[in-house]
Amino acid sequence: MITLDHVTLTFPDGDSRITAVDNISLTTPPAFVMGITGPSGSGKSSLLALAATLIHPDSGHVWINDVDAATLTATETAALRREHIGIVFQQSNLVPSLTAREQLLVMAELGGDSRRQRATIRERADDLLHAVGLTEHSGKRPAQLSGGQRQRVAIARALVHAPSVLLVDEPTSALDQERGAEIMELISQLTHERSTATMLVTHDLGHRDSLDGLVTIVDGAIVDTDVPAEHQRLSAASR
Structure with missing residues (x-):
């Protein structure tokens, strides 16, 4: 689960500050796709960056499961994000x-996983490539894949460490309507199958049916x- 608890984020603008995220509270539980939409410059990407712990809020808290990311050191935050x-x-x-399969396997190397963990990653990589329909393309490099196939690899790569939270930024922006619909359906399917709490930024409400909330x-x-x-009751009862 991920909970944003009264988070505010500002950026300097000359002698003043611009508010990018204004006191937002939002909870996304496991096996739920929360869509975030709005006009350009509305703060969607800033909100996702806060959820990803890439930046700390000026005020408020970002809870990943039971951990308050806003209180962690840079090293602890990196470990939380990786795991x-x-x-x-x-x-x-x-x-x-790198081939499609190697894109997933390299995550184990970057994470410094043990030999046993790497074996698990190899099994999970093959499972995920099958789940996203790319088993037959696992040996191909990005230039040999279509845009939709590359995005499928990216989704599988993001899930290879079995994260509890999945954050997705405009996954269909570079795809046509048909391929975009396939990607949205895939994200929804994997979210529900793997009990991931998914926050997804989108400008295309034509894919609304793939979202559990918006x-x-x-x-x-x-x-x-x-x-x-x-779910609204859950959000009201959150931290």
């Missing part, structure tokens, strides 16, 4: 020289909420 958070960016950002942000604040009643 519990998967991130999918707008662009797939794959390493050109909040709209304008000028850094939530202005509209389309979330099941039982």
